[in-house]
Amino acid sequence: MALESLDIRRRSASQTRAPDVRERLEVAKLIDISRCIGCKACQAACMEWNDLRDDVGQLGGSYDNPIDLTDRTWTVMRFYEEEIADKGLQWLIVKDGCLHCADPGCLKACPAPGAIVQYSNGIVDFQQDNCIGCGYCQTGCPFNIPRYGVRDGKAYKCTLCSDRVAVGLEPACIKTCPTQALSFGAKQDMIDIANARLVDLKERGFDKAAVYDPPGVSGTHVVYVMPHGDPALYRMPREASISPLVSLWRSGFARTLGVLTMVSVVVAGFFHWMKVGPVDPDARPPREGE
Amino acid sequence: MATEMHPGTQHEFATTRPPDAVQRYSTGERLTHWAVALAYVVLFLSGLALFHPFFYWISLWFGTPTFMRILHPFIGVALAILFFAYAARLWRENLFSPADRQWLRRMFAYMNGREEARVEGKYNAGQKAMYWSMVAMVVGLLVTGIFIWRPYIAPSIPLLGRRIASVIHAIFAFIMFVGIGIHIYAAVWTRGSMRAMTQGWVTRRWARYHHPGWYDRVARGRETVR
Numbered sequence: 125m126a127l128e129s130l131d132i133r134r135r136s137a138s139q140t141r142a143p144d145v146r147e148r149l150e151v152a153k154l155i156d157i158s159r160c161i162g163c164k165a166c167q168a169a170c171m172e173w174n175d176l177r178d179d180v181g182q183l184g185g186s187y188d189n190p191i192d193l194t195d196r197t198w199t200v201m202r203f204y205e206e207e208i209a210d211k212g213l214q215w216l217i218v219k220d221g222c223l224h225c226a227d228p229g230c231l232k233a234c235p236a237p238g239a240i241v242q243y244s245n246g247i248v249d250f251q252q253d254n255c256i257g258c259g260y261c262q263t264g265c266p267f268n269i270p271r272y273g274v275r276d277g278k279a280y281k282c283t284l285c286s287d288r289v290a291v292g293l294e295p296a297c298i299k300t301c302p303t304q305a306l307s308f309g310a311k312q313d314m315i316d317i318a319n320a321r322l323v324d325l326k327e328r329g330f331d332k333a334a335v336y337d338p339p340g341v342s343g344t345h346v347v348y349v350m351p352h353g354d355p356a357l358y359r360m361p362r363e364a365s366i367s368p369l370v371s372l373w374r375s376g377f378a379r380t381l382g383v384l385t386m387v388s389v390v391v392a393g394f395f396h397w398m399k400v401g402p403v404d405p406d407a408r409p410p411r412e413g414e
Numbered sequence: 415m416a417t418e419m420h421p422g423t424q425h426e427f428a429t430t431r432p433p434d435a436v437q438r439y440s441t442g443e444r445l446t447h448w449a450v451a452l453a454y455v456v457l458f459l460s461g462l463a464l465f466h467p468f469f470y471w472i473s474l475w476f477g478t479p480t481f482m483r484i485l486h487p488f489i490g491v492a493l494a495i496l497f498f499a500y501a502a503r504l505w506r507e508n509l510f511s512p513a514d515r516q517w518l519r520r521m522f523a524y525m526n527g528r529e530e531a532r533v534e535g536k537y538n539a540g541q542k543a544m545y546w547s548m549v550a551m552v553v554g555l556l557v558t559g560i561f562i563w564r565p566y567i568a569p570s571i572p573l574l575g576r577r578i579a580s581v582i583h584a585i586f587a588f589i590m591f592v593g594i595g596i597h598i599y600a601a602v603w604t605r606g607s608m609r610a611m612t613q614g615w616v617t618r619r620w621a622r623y624h625h626p627g628w629y630d631r632v633a634r635g636r637e638t639v640r
Contacts, residue, residue, distance in 0.1 A: 137467035235464040236479060256473075256480040258464065259564035263576050277480070277565060369577040373584055379466045382588050389595035397603065400527045404605035405623035 131244040136234035148245040151345060152311040153284065153295060154318055155219050157358065158325055158333070158351040159305035162187065162201050162217040166297035166306060170199050173285060173296035193220065195273040198282040199297060206357050218358045219297075219306075222269045222282035223338075224248045224345035229366040230279075232374050233264025239279075246311065246345035247286045252278040264374070266341060266364045284345065311345065318349050325351050340365030435615035436632055444614055446500040453493035454594060460486045461587050487563045494556045501549055507536045508546065514539035534627035536637075544597055551590040558583040 132142035171177065176196040184191035187203040199221035206214050228248045231240040239254035240261065250261075250270070257277035261270045270279045285295035293299075298308040307317060318335045325333035332353030337343050340363055348358070355362050372378055439447070460482045463472040476482035517524075517531040517539040524530045530538075537545070561571050561579035568576060601607045606620040621629035631637040 137470060139467055235467070235470070237467055237470055256483040257564060258483050259562065259568050259576070260580070262568075263562070263573065263580055268573065272565060272569075274565075367574075367577050369581050373577075373581045378584070382584070383466060383468070385588050386591055386595075389592055389599075393595065393599040396525070396599070400525065400603075402603055402605045403527075403624075405619045406606060406617050410619070 132241050133244045134228070134231055134242040135238050136231045136240040137237040142238075142241065144244060146244070148243065150311040151245045151247070151284075151289060151309065152314040153224075153298065153346045154307040154314040154349065155346060156305045156307070156318070156321055156349040157216065157218060158321070158330070158349060159303045160201075160217045160219065161303055161305070162203060162215075163302065164189075164201050165300045165302060166219060167197070167199055167201060169296040169300035170282075171197075173288070174198065174283075193269065193271050193281075195271045195278075195280040197271075198222070198280065202359065204357070204359065206352075208352055208357070211352070214352065216352070216358055218348075218360075220269075222248065222284070222346065223267055223341075224282075224284055225266070226342035226344065227366065229264035229266050229341070229370055230261035230270055231264075232366060233260040233370055235260055243286065245289065247284045247289065248345075249283050249286050250279055250281060252276075252280070255279050264366065264370045266361060266366060311343075311347075314347055318347055321349050325349070336360060338364035431613065431615050432617065434618055436618060436621045436629065437614055438610045438616045438621070439614050441614065443500065443503065444611055446496055447611060450493055450496045450500060453489050453496065456489050457486060457493060458587075458591065458594075460489075465584060465587070487559055490556065490559050494552055497548075497552050501545070501552075504545065508542045510539065510542055511535060514542065518543075530624070532627070533625050536625060536628040538625070540600070544593060547593055548590070551586050551593065554586045555583060555590065558586065 130143050131146040131148050132144055135142040176198070178190055178194055178196040181190045183189070188200065190197050190200060193200050199219060202218045202220050204216040204218070206216055208214050224247055226246065228240070228242060230250075231242060231248060234240045235258060236254050236256045239251055239256070240248065241251060242248045255278040257272065257279070259272070259279075261279050262268070262272075270281050272279055285293070285297075288295055294308040298306045307314060315335065315337065318337075322333050322335065330351045330353075333349065333351045334353040336348035336350050336355055336358075338361070348360070350358055352358075355364075459472050460476065462469045463479070463482065464486075470479070473479035473482045476485060511534060513532070513534045517533060520528075520531045521540060533539075535542070558579035560567050562568050562576050562583065571579070601611065604624065606616055610616045610620075618629070621632070628637065
């Protein structure tokens with residue numbers, strides 16, 4: 125937070141602009157699935173740089189270890205076996221973690237001011253000291269990324285090493301990747317590299333190879349090269365976007381309508397009283413037979 | 415002055431209750447009603463702070479926003495338990511009767527200061543509608559609230575369920591606010607109602623004017639306040 129406090133593009137539950145005098149280059153991480161060998165060095169580097177040690181978990185019957193993201197595991201390699209037409213059995217390895225959406229559902233859903241921020245370089249970061257542990261970021265996230273600490277009840281996820289990036293270093297996972305499956309730099313450069321890679325892949329017979337930069341969330345700051353194209357094979361949503369339910373729930377429209385409803389009840393009561401006054405049979409002169 | 419007190423008589427509690435007052439709400443009913451009301455105020459304020467950032471400052475009344483978030487669902491369960499304990503005593507008197515149609519037709523005329531349609535029950539049709547809508551809202555808020563209750567329930571609810579529950583929770587909360595707003599205003603507007611819910615009694619004229627059918631039954635000893 126401290127190092128990046130002058131270039132905040134969005135701040136959760138805030139009605140006025142956060143300090144944003146400083147404009148930074150929009151960055152992205154490129155995950156080239158076709159180059160990934162599933163060594164999990166990125167997982168180890170993430171734990172090491174962020175100084176996190178997860179509990180020893182359980183074997184899930186595959187190479188997945190740990191078997192899911194947690195408050196202390198911000199990235200995890202997921203292994204899928206897929207039978208693909210004219211390719212045969214394929215072993216797909218997906219580095220899962222926050223995609224740093226340009227339009228982040230977590231930030232939209234968050235009710236705590238400043239608990240989630242988006243820097244001008246595109247990184248979406250959780251500020252745990254402002255987090256109240258409500259779970260709304262999970263509700264808002266299209267990719268099922270945020271996880272809560274069991275002991276502190278705060279939400280955690282990949283920071284894209286915002287602390288390293290702020291001082292001109294690449295994220296820890298990038299630094300450690302031995303096969304150049306991971307790259308980091310300007311978003312446009314990453315898109316260019318990804319597109320060049322698509323040309324290679326298509327020459328090698330991966331006709332459906334595609335770049336995953338879902339427009340439904342206005343693009344992401346973690347971009348995938350998917351050699352088989354279809355995101356569903358990699359267990360990623362084909363049409364990733366913030367759920368319309370979340371958009372409705374946290375929209376300015378709904379918030380304004382809610383407040384107007386409250387105000388109108390009070391105003392209606394006020395004017396009704398001024399027009400009609402109280403019903404008071406005890407103060408009324410008695411009628412015949414009363 | 416002590417010397418002027420009648421010797422031998424007990425010093426009575428200085429109540430303003432007229433000797434011919436009609437009991438409308440029992441002590442148990444009143445205390446439960448106000449317990450529900452207090453819980454509602456806490457829930458409304460904390461819910462509002464979470465709904466709209468403009469009201470986030472309310473969370474500081476709870477010490478910290480995190481504590482407010484932890485407290486809200488527990489108070490919600492407390493409200494539901496108290497509310498249903500209370501509502502279970504009232505449901506029979508809130509069943510709609512054919513005469514209620516007449517009242518509803520003339521509701522707006524009554525609100526504009528014209529004569530009220532004759533009310534047969536202990537409650538008029540507006541009160542009955544309020545009763546059933548509040549029953550529905552509390553059920554809805556309880557169920558949806560439990561669905562999104564971190565850390566106990568929410569993790570085992572699919573995300574779609576949590577999304578739907580969040581939206582319904584917010585919508586129902588606002589319907590409930592409107593209902594409670596009307597309820598409070600009606601109690602202030604109808605002079606004597608607030609006293610009925612704080613001290614338990616109404617005057618005979620109040621009972622005859624607002625609830626003549628109920629008054630007749632009470633006067634003939636056919637209905638008593640439990």
